[in-house]
Amino acid sequence: HVQSVESGGGSVQAGGSLRLSCAASGFTSNRKCMGWFRQAPGKEREAVAAMDSVGRIWYVDSVKGRFTISKDNANNPLVLQMNSLKPEDTAMYYCAARGGGYCYDLGRRQTYNDWGQGTQVTVSS
Numbered sequence: 001h002v003q004s005v006e007s008g009g010g011s012v013q014a015g016g017s018l019r020l021s022c023a024a025s026g027f028t029s030n031r032k033c034m035g036w037f038r039q040a041p042g043k044e045r046e047a048v049a050a051m052d053s054v055g056r057i058w059y060v061d062s063v064k065g066r067f068t069i070s071k072d073n074a075n076n077p078l079v080l081q082m083n084s085l086k087p088e089d090t091a092m093y094y095c096a097a098r099g100g101g102y103c104y105d106l107g108r109r110q111t112y113n114d115w116g117q118g119t120q121v122t123v124s125s
Helices: none
Strands: 010-013 018-022 033-039 046-052 057-059 067-070 078-082 091-098 114-116 119-124
Touching: 018 033, 018 091, 018 119, 033 078, 046 067, 046 078, 057 067
Parallel strands: 010 119
Antiparallel strands: 018 078, 033 046, 033 091, 046 057, 067 078, 091 114, 091 119
16 A cells, blocks of 8 residues: 655755655554665665664665664654765655564565655755
Protein backbone atom coordinates (compact mmCIF):
# COMPACT_ATOMS: atom_id res chain seq x y z
CA HIS A 1 0.00 0.00 0.00
CA VAL A 2 1.20 3.51 -0.86
CA GLN A 3 0.39 6.64 1.14
CA SER A 4 1.35 10.33 0.93
CA VAL A 5 3.48 10.56 4.07
CA GLU A 6 6.90 12.03 3.21
CA SER A 7 7.94 15.68 3.17
CA GLY A 8 11.13 17.73 3.30
CA GLY A 9 12.80 16.92 0.00
CA GLY A 10 14.28 19.55 -2.27
CA SER A 11 17.36 20.72 -4.15
CA VAL A 12 20.60 21.61 -2.39
CA GLN A 13 24.27 21.97 -3.22
CA ALA A 14 26.86 19.44 -2.09
CA GLY A 15 27.60 19.84 1.61
CA GLY A 16 24.10 21.07 2.41
CA SER A 17 21.43 19.55 4.64
CA LEU A 18 17.84 18.38 4.41
CA ARG A 19 15.39 17.01 6.96
CA LEU A 20 12.87 14.42 5.78
CA SER A 21 9.73 13.60 7.77
CA CYS A 22 7.29 10.70 7.62
CA ALA A 23 4.17 11.84 9.43
CA ALA A 24 0.84 10.73 7.94
CA SER A 25 -1.87 10.06 10.50
CA GLY A 26 -1.71 6.44 11.61
CA PHE A 27 1.30 5.54 9.46
CA THR A 28 3.90 5.94 12.21
CA SER A 29 1.82 4.50 15.07
CA ASN A 30 2.50 1.11 16.66
CA ARG A 31 4.96 -0.14 14.05
CA LYS A 32 7.44 -3.00 14.48
CA CYS A 33 10.00 -1.10 12.41
CA MET A 34 10.30 1.86 10.04
CA GLY A 35 12.90 2.83 7.48
CA TRP A 36 14.00 5.14 4.70
CA PHE A 37 14.77 3.85 1.21
CA ARG A 38 15.95 5.64 -1.92
CA GLN A 39 15.86 4.97 -5.64
CA ALA A 40 17.62 6.78 -8.47
CA PRO A 41 16.49 6.43 -12.12
CA GLY A 42 17.64 3.11 -13.58
CA LYS A 43 18.82 1.80 -10.21
CA GLU A 44 17.40 -0.55 -7.59
CA ARG A 45 15.66 0.73 -4.49
CA GLU A 46 18.05 0.54 -1.55
CA ALA A 47 17.73 0.87 2.21
CA VAL A 48 19.29 3.99 3.76
CA ALA A 49 18.39 3.93 7.46
CA ALA A 50 15.95 2.08 9.69
CA MET A 51 14.93 1.48 13.29
CA ASP A 52 12.68 -0.97 15.12
CA SER A 53 10.27 -0.66 18.04
CA VAL A 54 12.91 -1.53 20.66
CA GLY A 55 15.51 1.00 19.50
CA ARG A 56 17.72 -1.01 17.14
CA ILE A 57 19.12 1.28 14.42
CA TRP A 58 20.68 0.43 11.06
CA TYR A 59 22.45 2.56 8.41
CA VAL A 60 23.87 1.73 5.03
CA ASP A 61 27.64 2.27 5.12
CA SER A 62 27.60 5.17 2.65
CA VAL A 63 25.57 7.44 4.99
CA LYS A 64 27.10 6.61 8.39
CA GLY A 65 28.25 9.78 10.13
CA ARG A 66 26.15 11.98 7.83
CA PHE A 67 22.51 10.84 8.26
CA THR A 68 20.56 10.36 11.49
CA ILE A 69 17.25 8.53 11.84
CA SER A 70 15.10 9.28 14.88
CA LYS A 71 11.68 8.68 16.42
CA ASP A 72 10.92 9.45 20.06
CA ASN A 73 8.15 6.84 20.34
CA ALA A 74 5.62 4.91 18.25
CA ASN A 75 3.35 7.97 17.92
CA ASN A 76 5.97 10.49 16.75
CA PRO A 77 7.03 11.24 13.16
CA LEU A 78 9.98 9.37 11.69
CA VAL A 79 12.74 11.83 10.77
CA LEU A 80 15.83 11.49 8.60
CA GLN A 81 18.32 14.31 9.16
CA MET A 82 20.72 14.41 6.21
CA ASN A 83 23.94 16.42 6.53
CA SER A 84 27.00 16.76 4.29
CA LEU A 85 24.94 15.74 1.27
CA LYS A 86 26.70 14.43 -1.82
CA PRO A 87 25.56 14.26 -5.47
CA GLU A 88 25.34 10.47 -5.16
CA ASP A 89 22.59 10.96 -2.55
CA THR A 90 20.29 12.23 -5.32
CA ALA A 91 17.22 9.97 -5.45
CA MET A 92 13.57 9.61 -4.61
CA TYR A 93 13.35 8.87 -0.88
CA TYR A 94 10.60 6.63 0.49
CA CYS A 95 9.32 6.02 4.01
CA ALA A 96 8.44 2.40 4.79
CA ALA A 97 6.91 0.55 7.73
CA ARG A 98 5.98 -2.92 8.93
CA GLY A 99 2.70 -3.26 10.82
CA GLY A 100 3.10 -6.69 12.39
CA GLY A 101 5.32 -9.69 12.89
CA TYR A 102 9.01 -9.14 13.49
CA CYS A 103 11.64 -7.16 11.58
CA TYR A 104 14.41 -9.72 11.14
CA ASP A 105 16.39 -7.61 8.64
CA LEU A 106 16.00 -3.82 8.83
CA GLY A 107 17.91 -3.28 5.58
CA ARG A 108 15.76 -5.54 3.37
CA ARG A 109 12.94 -4.07 1.25
CA GLN A 110 10.74 -7.14 1.75
CA THR A 111 10.69 -6.53 5.51
CA TYR A 112 8.27 -3.62 5.02
CA ASN A 113 4.64 -3.74 3.92
CA ASP A 114 3.52 -0.07 3.90
CA TRP A 115 5.12 2.60 1.72
CA GLY A 116 4.90 6.35 1.20
CA GLN A 117 4.75 8.04 -2.20
CA GLY A 118 8.29 9.42 -1.99
CA THR A 119 9.98 12.82 -1.83
CA GLN A 120 12.67 13.94 -4.28
CA VAL A 121 16.16 14.84 -3.07
CA THR A 122 18.54 16.46 -5.57
CA VAL A 123 22.14 17.34 -4.68
CA SER A 124 24.21 19.37 -7.15
CA SER A 125 27.99 19.77 -7.34
